[in-house]
Amino acid sequence: MSDDNETRVRHRFVGLYVLLLGLLGANMAGTLIDAGGLAIPIRLSVAAVMVVVIATSFMRLRQSSALVQVVAVMSLLWIMFLFVLTFADFLTR
Amino acid sequence: MNYLNAGYGLKSWLLTLDHKRVAWLYFISITGFFFLGGAAATLVRLELITPAGDLLSSDAYNQMFSLHGIVMVWFFLIPSIPATMGNFLLPLMLGARDMAFPRLNLMSWYVFILGGAFTLTAVIAGGIDTGWTFYTPYSTMFSNGAVLAAATGVFIVGFSSILTGINFIVTTHKMRAPGLTWFRLPLFVWAQYATSLIMVLATPVLSITLVLLGVERAFGIGIFDPALGGDPILFEHLFWFYSHPAVYIMLLPAMGVVSEVIACFAHKRIFGYKVMAFSILAIALFGFLVWGHHMFVSGQSIYAGVAFSLLSFLVSVPSALKIFNWLATLYKGHIRFDAPMLFALSFIGLFLIGGLTGVFVATLALDIQMHDTYFVVAHFHYIMVGGMVSAYMAGLHFWWPKITGRLYPEMWARVSAIIVFAGFNLTFFPQFILGWAGMPRRYHAYAEEFQLLNVFSSAGAGMLAVGYLLPLLYLLWSLRYGARAGGNPWDARGLEWTVASPPPKETFATVPRVDSEAYAYDTPQ
Amino acid sequence: MADADDRWQLLLFPESASSVSGQVDTLFWAMVVACGLVVALVFTVLLVFGIRYRRGSPASRRGSPLLYHNRWLEIGWSIPVLAAFLFFFAWGALLYVEILDPPTPEDGDARRVNVIGKQWMWKFQHPEGIREINTLHVAVGQTVRLRMTSQDVIHSFFVPAFRIKQDVLPQTYTRLQFAPTKVGRFDLYCAEYCGLSHSGMVGEVVVMPPSEFQDWLARRDRPGTPQQDGERLFRQYGCSGCHGEASSVRAPDLAGLYGKPVPLESGGTVTADAQYLRDSIVFPSKHVVAGYEPIMPSFKDQISEEDLLKLTAYIQSLTPEEPDAP
C-alpha cells in the first residue's frame, strides 16, 4: 500500500463527507419550499442516498466480499417484506 | 480422552468453549423447561376433564396456559434442535474444529438462562395471564400479571437465538472442510442454516415489538394504546411477522433430523436431494410472507386476507414435496425399524396431518369458523409436538450413541415411540372435532356438549406424559449402564460418524477432506 | 341448552343454522375428503414400502439412477398439489368475501343491531331501542347487521352454528352480517382471549319465528330508538351548535353525508362510513374536511361507546337509506 493510495482514500472520505453535509443541508432547506405531494418522497429519497453513501463507502460495502453485500441487500429485502405486506392491509382497509 | 472426561469440575462445564459441552448445557436446561411446560399442560388438561371450572380458578387456569405457551415456544421448541443437536453436530458435520465464535456460543447459553430467570420470576411474582401472544391492549393496560418480567424474559431469550443464528450462518459459510461443497452438505446442515437465517431476520422484529410493549406498560408511553389513536392490529402484524416464521424455526430443523434418520435407516441416499435442499430454503423464505393468515377475522382488510391466504397455500407446496421425497427414499431401501426410525416415521404421519389441517385454516372461509378454536390448537400441536418433538426424539436417539458413547435400551425406546404416537393422536385428534364444532381456545369452563371429546383428550395427555417420561428414565439409565457404542453403530454416513463416540475433545486432529456426496450409502464405509 | 345427555356427543356434524353455514360445510367436507384421500395414500405407501423393503426382505432392489432423483416425478407431483391448493384457495376466498363483505339483502330488510363487547359481557341494542345483555333475539330468515365495538380489550363475536366470527376492537367499528335459517337457541362465544372471565363471556342468539319475534318486540320496553337518542345527544353535547342549520360557525353539513366520499384538506378522499363518523368525534384532526379549519374539539372520554353508536345512528339517519350503503 503506497502512501499515495492512502491519501487518495482519505480525500475520497472527506469528499463524501462534504457530499453528506450537502445532502443534509438540501433536505433541511427543502422543508422551506412547498413541494406538495412530492415533499415526502423527495425527503425520503435524499435520506436514502445518504444511507447508501455511508453504507457503501464508510462501511466499505463496495470493497467487501459478495457474501457481505448479499447480507446487506438481504436486510433491505426483508424490511421491504415487512413494509409492503403490512401496508397491503392498511392501504386496503 | 474424550470431550466428556476432559475435565470434571463445574468450572470446566460452565466456562467451556467446546461446542459439544455447550450443547449439553442446553440439553439439560431445555429438558427442565420441557417438563415445566408439560406440568402446566397437565394442569390445563386436568381442568378440562369437566365442563365446569372447578379444579383451578380462572386466574390460575389463564396463567397455566400462558406459562405453557411461553415456556414451550421460547424455552423449548425454538432452541430445541438447533441449540442442542445443532450445536453438537454442526461443526462435526462440517469437519470444523468448533463454531466460528465459541465465546459467543457460550454467551448465548447464559443469555438463554438469564431470559429463563426473568420468565420464572414472572411466574413467581404474580404470574402471567396474557397467553403467549401478548395481544394489546390487554397486555399493556388490563392484565394484572407480571407482563413486564415475562416480556423481558422473552426479549432476552430472543438475543440468545439471534447469537446462535449468527454463529451457525458464519460457521456454515466459513468453516466447511475442504471439498465439502454446498451440495455435499447433509440436509441437517441445510436445515440449520435456513433456521438460522429465520432467527436472524425475524427475531429482531419481535424484540422491538416487546420493547414497544414494555415501554407502554412500564412508562405509559402509548404506542398501541387505542385511546391515543393507536392500532391494536398493528401489534398483531409486528408480532406475527416474527411468530409465524418462528414456526419454521421449530419445524425446519425437525425436517433436517428426519432426513438424516430416514436416509440411515432406509440405507439409501435421500431422494431428490437438491429439491429437498431448495425446498428448505423456499419454506424459510415464504414463511416470512404469510403471517397475516393469523389475522383473517381480526379486522384486517379482507383483501390483505386474500393475499395472505394465497401465499399460505404456496408455502405448503414445498412441504408437500418433502413428504413425497421421504416416501420415495423408502422405495427399494433396506429399512430397519429402530426407535429413531419409528419416531421419524411418526413425524411424517403427524406432520402430514398437521400440514393438511394447516391447509384448512389457510382456507379463508373455513378459518372464520376455526380461528381461535381448538381446531387451531390441534393443528399447531400436530406440527409442533407431533412433528417437531417426534423429530427431536428421533434425533436424540439417533445421535445418543455419538453424544454419550452409550447405546440406549432399544426395546424401551420402541415402546416409548409407540406410546407417544398413540397418546398424541388420542390427545389432539378429538380437538379438531371440538374446534370444528366451535369450542373456543383458552376457555376455562366450556359448554357441556364438548365434554366427551375433552375427556378423550385428557386421557391421551396422560399417555403422552408416560411416553415422554420413559425416555428421561432409560436415557439417564443408559448413561451408566448402556452398552458401549462404537464409532458408527448405525452404519451411517457423514463426517460425525467417522470420529470416536464420544468424540475426542479436539474433534478432528487433522481437518478431514471430503470427496463424496452426502448419504453415500451405496459405498461401504 | 343443557340436556343431561349433551355432554356425551361426538359433534361431528355441528348444528348449521345460517344462510352461509351450509356452504361452509360443503367446503369443509370437500376438503376432508380430498385430504383424507391424501392421508390414506401416504399411509398406504408407507406401509407397503415398509413391509416390502424391510431389511432382509427378498424384494428386488435393482437400482437405476431414477432411484435418487427424477425431475419428471418431482414436477409430476407438484403440479397436481399446486392445482388442488389453488382450487381450494379460490373456493375459500370467494366464500370469505361473501361472508365478511356481504351485499345488502335484496329486499333491503336488514335489522341493524349495535353490539358492545366489554369485559366480560355482550351488550346489544336493537333498532327499536330495546337493550339486551348476553342474549340477542332475532327473527328467523331476517338478515341482521351488527355494528360492533369494544369498550376495553379485543373480543371476538363467534356463533359456531352460523359459521361466523369477527373480532371486536376498541375504538374501531367492525361489522358482521348473518341471516339465521333455523329457529332455536345458539351459543355465542367470545373467541379472542380477553382476560380473567374470558370463558364466561358467553351468550345466546335466540332465533324465533317472525310472529313470535314481533310479540317479543311488543312486550319489551322501548326507551327510544338509537336515532332518537342520538338526536337528543346531538343537542346535549353541543354538536348542533356548529353543525346545525342556523349555526354561525363554519362546520360541515351532516345531512346526506353518510356513505359519501369526503374530500380531505390533506388531499385524497375518505368514505363517510360509521368509522369515519366515530373518528371525527374522537379524533377530529384525523380527517379534516377540505375547506374547513381544524377547530372541532375532541370528545374523547366524554361520550360513552353507547352514545357514540347512537350519535352515529342519528347522523346516518340524516341520509336516506340506499342499498349497498355500508
Place this chain on the structure above:
Amino acid sequence: MTRPNNQTTVIVAHQFETLEQQFDADLLGMWLFLVTEALLFSGAFLALAVYYHQYYDTFSAAARELHWLLAGFNSVILLTSGLAVALAEQAADQHRRRLTLWWLSATIALGVAFLGLKGYEYYMEYRAGLVPFLDQPFAFSGPDPHNAMLFYNFYFAITGLHALHMIIGLMVLLVMLVLTYRWREGARVARQVRIAGLYWAFVDIVWVLVYCSLYLLGR
C-alpha cells in the same frame, strides 16, 4: 480491499485455519448482527409509518414543535464522527498507532457532544411540556393533544433507542481506545477497530433516518 498483513506474529484462534478465514468470519458475523439491528429499528419505523399514514395532519403539527435546527446541527456532529471513525479505521490499517488514537478520541468526543445536545433537547421539550408520560402534564397546543401524544411517544421511544445504541457504541469505542493504546498486534487492532467502526457507522445511518422521519417529514 485492505487486509492485515503481518500474519506471522498473530495467533489465529484455534478453530480457524488462517487469519484471513478468521477476519472474514468476524466481518460476516458483524454484518449479520447489523442486519438484526436494521430489522429491529425497521419495526419501530414501520409503526411510525403506519401512524403517519393515518394521522398525517396531527403528526406533522406535532413534528413542527421539535427543535429541528438544533437536531440538524447534531446530525452534522454525528456525520463528522462517522468520518472520524472511518479515518481511524484507515489509520489502524496502516498500523499508525498515534493517528488511530487521535481519530478514535475525536469520534468519542463528537459522540459525547451529540448525546449532550440530545439531552439538552430533551430538557427543552420537558420544559415546554411535551413529555406525555411519567405523569407529566402535556401542553401541546394543537387540535387533538391525545393524538399528538402518539407522535411524541414515538419521538421519545425511537430517539431513546438510538441514544441507547450510541451509548453502547461509545463503550465499544472506549474499549477500542484501550486496545489501540496497548497495541498488542497491529493486524488484530486493525481488525477490531474495523468491526467497531462498522457499528458506529450503522448508528450514523439510523440517525439519518430518524432525523428525516421525525423532524423533516412533517415540515
